[in-house]
Amino acid sequence: MEAENQEISNILFLIREYGVIEYIKKHPDRSQPINQDEMLALINEGMKKAQLLLLEKIRLVITEQEQNDAEVKRLRQTAPKEKEPIEELLSKxxxxxxxxxxxxxLVNTIVWQMFGGKREEIARFYLEDEGTKSLTGDGFExxxxxxESINADPHKFALIADLATNMHVGDLITVGKNGYEITEVKTGTKNMEAIQFFQDVEEKGLLLAEEIEKVADAHFKKQLQRMQKQKEVAAKTADILNNDTGVYQRDDNTIVTLHESLYEQENYHDDLIALLEKSRAENHAYTSIDGIVNVGVYREHWLGGLGAATLHEINAGYPLFDIRQTLSVHVVENLFSKPFSQExxxxxLTGKIQVLIGINYDQLIEFAKMAGLPLRWSTARELNEVKAASPIKGRELFTHENKGxxxxxxxxxxxxxxAFIIRIALDHLKPTIEILNRLETWEAMNDGSGLEQDANPTV
Structure with a gap:
């Protein structure tokens, strides 16, 4: 475990601190103005080093997983009654x-940094695709x-999308002085033929969909349709990012607008850091954020349920979030992006400290109404109706006991x-500010000037 912690520390150093520390080494005189170009190049250098390290380690883990799965399969075929070794392999x-x-x-931490923590922009790339893609083969090479070619430019950083869990558009996402670029990398004879097909259709001014339908080769037609869809998704994503509005990538009937917050967002990171410090002496610490969010930090004998039970009661019985859940949420400021000490x-990570966050939804509703936002619990019927009509998956809606x-x-x-709940509980944004911004968004929706910040038509 100690070796793994050191490994994480080394990678996080490259992502979070390398650029600044290297710049200070080169320019110890703090009175001089910062050379932004040089600073950017050093920050990119750290992220490039981290990405290559993570690629190597992820590949090793995948190889070990494949070997482990093969051994499980072999034992089930040759010695099905030998339960213990099979169980050991399954645990492994x-x-x-x-x-x-x-x-x-950790790759998602790079994503969070390269987008400057703008979750509404990161969400444009997350299309709820399941599973992971291969990190081997000619295509990936x-x-x-x-x-490697893009990253030779010190002022650009090309993220390998398949390493992250939340980048589902393009093979490479590049950030540079001119914004973001989405790149699809194609290889092989058939792909080259397809690219030439698209170029010919475009040069002749023909309708692409009609020309694809005329293709006799069923396999080639399917490939063209797949590539056409990839091109459309990438174009829609770029359109939203560049123009702050556009058609949702998964549903042509839904418009997404990146609505600028009226009130500057505030987080409660400092409160969390203070709780972590206080818990060193007392093994537990608690605070309330705006009378809506309840936060507890626990150590020693407060672990194992005592702290959770106490906070659950304070939180009016509503469910609690464990900060470690940020490692399984795709679009979020995850644990590695928090401004906490490495220790x-x-x-x-190891469970020596437990950080729990609860939202008292009754207090949330009360403040919303007081602010002028007509928020209430839905009926089960209303919730099921919106789930049936929505182009997004049901899990993207907030629900509690079959209500929303x-x-x-x-x-x-x-x-x-x-996403709104995650902002408050796991991105640690102050709930009162988020409610006020949601009120402004709601009013903008009603006068036709805006929609939602996230990848769905909910608010």
Missing amino acids: GKLLAGRENLLRS AVLKAA DINDI LVIDDGKKKGFIGM
């Missing part, structure tokens, strides 16, 4: 899966070569998305 498989998730969470991050939180002004209804 779970540990390996956990390690892969941890490593990919071509992606690596393309990344505290390691202790949270709905804004209802008598003319129009809008359900609160899970």
Whole structure:
């Protein structure tokens, strides 16, 4: 465990601190203005080093997983009655899966940094795709070569999308002085033929969909349709990012607008850091944020249920979030992105420290109404109706005991998305500010000037 913690520390150093520390080494005179270009190049250098390290480690874990799975399969075929060795291998498989998730969470930390923590922009790339793609083969090697070529420019950083869990558009996402670029890397004779096909259709001014339908080769037609879809998704994503509005990638009938917050967002990171410090002496610490969010930090005998039971009661019986859940949420400021000390991050990972966050939804509703936002609990029927009509998956809606939180002004209804709850509980944004911004968004929706910040039509 100590070696794993050191490994995480080394990678986090490259992501979070390398650029600044290297710059200070080169320019110890703090009175001089910062050379932004040089600073950017050094920050990119750290992320490039971290990405290559993570690629190597993720590949090793995947190889070990494949070997482990093969051995399980062999034993089930040759010695099905030998339960103990099979169970041991299955347990090992779970540990390996956990390690892969941890490593990919570190990649997500790079994503969070390269987008400056703008979750509404990161969400544009998350399309709820399940599973992971292969990190071997000619296709992936071509992606690596393309990344290496782009990353030769010190002022650009090309992220290998398949390493992250939340980048589902493009093979490479590049950030540079001119913003973001989305790159699809294609190899092989058939792919080259397809690219030429698209170029010919475009040059002749023909309708792409009609020309694809005319293709006699069923396999080639399917490939063209797949590539056309990839091109459309990438174009829609770029359109939203560049223009702050556009068609949702998964549903042509839904418009996404990146609505600028009226009130500057505030987080409660400092409160969490203070609780971590206080808990060193007392083994437990508690605070309330705006009378809506309840936070507890626990150590020693407060672990194992005592702290959770206490906070659960304070939180009016509503469910609690464990900060470690940030490692399994795709679009979030995860644990590795928090402004905590490396020691505290390691202790949270290993369970020596438990950080729990609860939202008292009754207090949330009360403040919303006081602010002028007509928020209430929905009925089960209302929730099921919106789930059936929504182009997004049901889990993207916030639900509790078969109810949702709905804004209802008598003319129009809008359900609160899970992203809003995650902002408060796991991104640690102050709930009162988020409610006020949601009120402004709601009013903008009603006058036709805006929609939602996230990848769904909820509010």
